[in-house]
Amino acid sequence: xxxxxxxxxxxxxxxxxxxxxxxxxxxxxxxxxxxxxxxxxxxxxxxxxxxxxxxxxxxxxxxxxxxxxxxxxxxxxxxxxxxxxxxxxxxxxxxxxxxxxxxxxxxxxxxxxxxxxxxxxxxxxxxxxxxxxxxxxxxxxxxxxxxxxxxxxxxxxxxxxxxxxxxxxxxxxxxxxxxxxxxxx
Numbered sequence: 001x002x003x004x005x006x007x008x009x010x011x012x013x014x015x016x017x018x019x020x021x022x023x024x025x026x027x028x029x030x031x032x033x034x035x036x037x038x039x040x041x042x043x044x045x046x047x048x049x050x051x052x053x054x055x056x057x058x059x060x061x062x063x064x065x066x067x068x069x070x071x072x073x074x075x076x077x078x079x080x081x082x083x084x085x086x087x088x089x090x091x092x093x094x095x096x097x098x099x100x101x102x103x104x105x106x107x108x109x110x111x112x113x114x115x116x117x118x119x120x121x122x123x124x125x126x127x128x129x130x131x132x133x134x135x136x137x138x139x140x141x142x143x144x145x146x147x148x149x150x151x152x153x154x155x156x157x158x159x160x161x162x163x164x165x166x167x168x169x170x171x172x173x174x175x176x177x178x179x180x181x182x183x184x185x
Contacts, residue, residue, distance in 0.1 A: 006074075011066035021061075025054060028074060035075045039082035053081040059151075128178040136171035139164050 006028055013021030029050060036049045056077050064073055129137055142153035143164065150161045157164065 007066050007068075007070045010061065010064050010070060014061060014064070014066070025057075028057075028070075029054065031071070032074060032078050035078040036082050039079060039086075041082050041085060045085065049078070049081050049085050052085065053078045056081060059149075124179075124182060128175055128182075131178060132171050132174060135159070135163075136167045136174065139167035140171045140175075143168050 006024055009020045009024035009027070013024055032050045032053050033046055036046050036053065037043070041049050053074075057074065060077075064070065129140065132140065138157055139153070139159075142148045142156055143150070148156065150164055153159075153164050154161050159167070
């Protein structure tokens with residue numbers, strides 16, 4: 001069963017039919033793998049992006065209109081998750097610095113002061129978070145530290161998604177100022 005059959009399964013799932021929903025997820029996973037692979041995601045990461053896609057489908061399944069084709073809806077979600085994955089990956093890579101093989105010779109002991117540096121950094125972050133207004137601190141804790149989605153954080157905090165975005169943006173600006181203020185040298 002494909003295409004229109006998936007629409008029927010999703011409609012039944014929206015009505016609370018758990019077996020239909022399990023069948024829909026099982027049958028559509030192969031289609032999602034193909035879509036994700038076509039976005040250029042490395043082969044060893046495709047399954048991770050497919051799982052993220054299935055989680056997104058689960059979270060927004062109520063938005064699907066059974067009178068419309070389901071494949072474009074699924075493909076759009078899969079492409080979005082692939083873009084998000086790529087953004088996270090590029091963001092992480094942009095902060096990394098490649099060291100050559102002789103880099104270890106620069107430092108006397110790679111483990112020296114590691115625990116001290118971690119505890120000092122953690123203390124500084126706790127100190128800076130304590131300086132934030134309560135709404136900003138809560139937004140950072142929910143979105144950045146606990147890594148909740150905007151919708152999840154909105155449900156927990158009682159704030160709107162827009163208010164959380166603004167609070168997080170302002171908090172990050174303040175944290176940057178605090179970091180620069182306390183930066184040695």
